[in-house]
Amino acid sequence: MKTLIHRQIATVLLAGVAFMATPALASTAANTVIQNSVTVSFSDAANNAQPDVTASVSITVNLVASAPLVSVDPTSINPATGNTSYDIDYTVTATANGPDLYLISSASVNTDMNGAPAFSGAASVALGATTVANPASAGDTTIEVPFDAIADGSVNGLAAGDTIILNPGMPNEESVVIAAGGIDESTGASTNVVTLTLETALNESHAIGSIIGQQRTVTVTVLTASTTLPATSGTHVVTTTFTSQEDGAVTVDGDETTITVVRPVLTVLKYVRNVDNAVTGTGARTVNSATYYTAGVGGNPGDLMEYLIVVDNTAAGAVEATDIIITDPIPQFITYESGSLRIDPATADANGSGTWQVVADGSSDNDAGTYDSANETVIFYAGAGGDDATAEGGSLDADEFSFVKFQVRIDN
Numbered sequence: 001m002k003t004l005i006h007r008q009i010a011t012v013l014l015a016g017v018a019f020m021a022t023p024a025l026a027s028t029a030a031n032t033v034i035q036n037s038v039t040v041s042f043s044d045a046a047n048n049a050q051p052d053v054t055a056s057v058s059i060t061v062n063l064v065a066s067a068p069l070v071s072v073d074p075t076s077i078n079p080a081t082g083n084t085s086y087d088i089d090y091t092v093t094a095t096a097n098g099p100d101l102y103l104i105s106s107a108s109v110n111t112d113m114n115g116a117p118a119f120s121g122a123a124s125v126a127l128g129a130t131t132v133a134n135p136a137s138a139g140d141t142t143i144e145v146p147f148d149a150i151a152d153g154s155v156n157g158l159a160a161g162d163t164i165i166l167n168p169g170m171p172n173e174e175s176v177v178i179a180a181g182g183i184d185e186s187t188g189a190s191t192n193v194v195t196l197t198l199e200t201a202l203n204e205s206h207a208i209g210s211i212i213g214q215q216r217t218v219t220v221t222v223l224t225a226s227t228t229l230p231a232t233s234g235t236h237v238v239t240t241t242f243t244s245q246e247d248g249a250v251t252v253d254g255d256e257t258t259i260t261v262v263r264p265v266l267t268v269l270k271y272v273r274n275v276d277n278a279v280t281g282t283g284a285r286t287v288n289s290a291t292y293y294t295a296g297v298g299g300n301p302g303d304l305m306e307y308l309i310v311v312d313n314t315a316a317g318a319v320e321a322t323d324i325i326i327t328d329p330i331p332q333f334i335t336y337e338s339g340s341l342r343i344d345p346a347t348a349d350a351n352g353s354g355t356w357q358v359v360a361d362g363s364s365d366n367d368a369g370t371y372d373s374a375n376e377t378v379i380f381y382a383g384a385g386g387d388d389a390t391a392e393g394g395s396l397d398a399d400e401f402s403f404v405k406f407q408v409r410i411d412n
Contacts, residue, residue, distance in 0.1 A: 027209050029130040029156055030063035030098020032146040033192065060149075065247035066096040068127060068213070069168055070254040072240075078260035079233075079319045083226040087121070087219050088257050090240060093168045094127035094213030098148075099157030101126045101245040106220050112234030113261060115225035122218035125242070128157025132166070132210040133193050138203055143196045145212065147188035155183055155194045163215045164196075172204040175215065224261050232317065233262045264313065264321035266396075271308040274299045275407065285310070287403055288344060288352035301412045304337065311382055311402040314350075318398040325393040326380040326404060333411050336371055336378065340407035343368045346384040346400050356405070364389045369404070380404045 028034075037056035043049050071091045080086060092102065106119040130145040143166075148156045158164060160182050167173045182197035220240055228234035236259040244250035271285055271292030277300065281293030285308070292308040299305055309328065313321050330336050341359035344352050345368060359369040359380070369380040370388045381387055382402040383394030396402055 027064075027097045027131050027211060028061045029133075029146040029148070030061055030096070031148040031150075031156055032061040033149045034059050034061065061097070061146075063098040063100060063246055064096060065100060065244040065250040066094075067244070067250050067252035068095055068102060068242055069093040070240075070242060070252055072255040072257060074257060075255055076258050076260070078258070079262040080224055080259045081319065082224050082228065082261050082263065085221050085223045086259060087221050088238065088240070089217055089219050090122075090242075090254050091215060091217045092125050092127065092242060093165050093215040094129040095168050095211055096127075096129050096213070096244075096246075097131055097211065099126065099128045102242040103245060104218065104220065104240060104242060106222075106238060106240040108222075108239070109237045110225065110234070111237075112228050112231040113225040113236060114227050114229045117225060117236045117238070117259075118223040119220060120223070121221040124245075125216055125218045126157065127216060128154070128159070128162065128214040130156040130158060130212050132206050132208055132212065135208055136166075136202060136206045136210075138205050139201050141198050141201050143198065143202075143206075143212070144193050145196060147185065147192045147194050149188075151185045151188055153183060153185070155185065155196070158196070158212070158214055159183065165213050165215050166202075166204070166206050167210050168213045168215075172206065174202065174204050176200060176202065222257075222259060224259060228261055228263045232265050233260055235260050262317060262319040264319055265315055266321055266324070267312040267315065268326075269294065269310045269312065271310070272297050273306050273308070275304040275306050277303060286351055288354055288356060299410050301410050303410050304407055305334070305410065306340075306405055306407045308403065308405045309380070311396065311404075313396040314399050314401070320395055320397050321383070322395040323393040324381070324383040324386070324396060324402065325391075326378075326382050328378040328380075328406075330376040330378065330408060334408040335411060336373075336376065337407035337409055338371075340405075341369045341371065341378065341380070342405045343380060343382065343386075344401075344403040345382065345386065345394060346396055346402055348400055350401060352401075352403050368394070371406075378406050 035058040039054045041052045073089045133144040136143045177199040179197045179199045184195040238257045240254045273292045279297050281296030283294030342356040347353040359367045361371040363370040366389045368386040381393045383396045386394030
């Protein structure tokens with residue numbers, strides 16, 4: 001009787017050796033239930049066969065946490081402006097043998113900024129994952145994967161419509177999508193295998209145990225600090241970290257994104273000319289066919305003088321400037337000349353576009369300026385789109401100028 005039992009056990013062991021001779025698995029999917037049964041047959045002393053006796057035990061494969069693959073878009077935002085939100089997209093691909101939740105945290109190294117950015121958006125990303133249960137060949141539209149022991153229309157966090165990456169990070173990596181209704185768990189309980197149907201055929205072959213990782217894109221929004229100090233530009237270098245909830249020691253940083261915040265630096269120059277009596281001064285500038293001077297221009301009592309104001313946004317590294325408002329109080333001994341407001345709102349020509357737009361003295365008449373008679377002040381809402389009705393200045397792109405002019409008369 002002992003010899004018979006030994007023979008049966010030997011048969012079981014040999015079967016096990018034959019199984020191990022098959023290609024080694026790269027990995028086995030988490031939540032796979034592996035059931036192992038043993039059968040012992042025997043007879044009584046009279047050599048009458050007795051019913052077999054069996055025993056079984058099952059093991060469940062654990063999740064082995066693995067850092068996901070992360071790609072970043074963009075890696076540079078330049079130029080950016082202060083107190084403005086920018087989105088950074090992270091494409092995250094699972095490389096574990098089962099589903100995991102990855103916690104997202106962001107930090108920034110800040111140079112020449114008056115503070116740190118604020119972060120919002122995705123706080124975590126859940127990624128499903130499994131492995132190939134039977135070899136998959138190029139041209140196949142289905143993949144067999146281990147059953148996760150729950151018939152719920154998904155397998156190890158993967159569902160219809162999900163983008164999955166086979167062999168992520170490997171030379172034969174490829175991306176496919178699980179088709180609608182593409183998870184067949186009907187044989188899961190009996191064969192321990194689930195069939196995934198794909199929207200397109202495979203281009204590559206994939207061995208047993210190859211990782212199948214879900215790929216998702218998440219967005220982190222960065223609100224830049226309000227301004228740069230003391231320079232005209234500063235940077236936030238943003239790093240976002242993904243940490244496995246299963247194992248906090250498993251973590252990966254996405255590539256850095258450098259956000260270059262540029263502060264607009266406008267220059268303003270003021271010129272004058274004597275309209276009634278031509279006077280040649282110094283620092284001449286011709287705009288729209290008339291010549292003005294920064295100094296050396298005089299006039300007699302009663303002479304009509306014309307001021308030119310030039311707003312210049314052409315400095316190296318210039319960025320868009322917005323809400324540009326010019327305020328010019330009329331000093332003692334001169335009087336504003338009614339109806340003389342003019343603007344050339346935005347042009348790349350340093351000598352003007354060639355045309356002046358008439359601006360009415362009144363306020364709230366939907367043009368680019370006003371004369372505040374109560375305070376004896378000229379106000380222009382310079383740049384493109386300025387409007388006195390809303391009291392909002394216009395904008396200048398990099399390499400643009402805004403020209404305004406008005407006239408005064410020297411008091412007698």
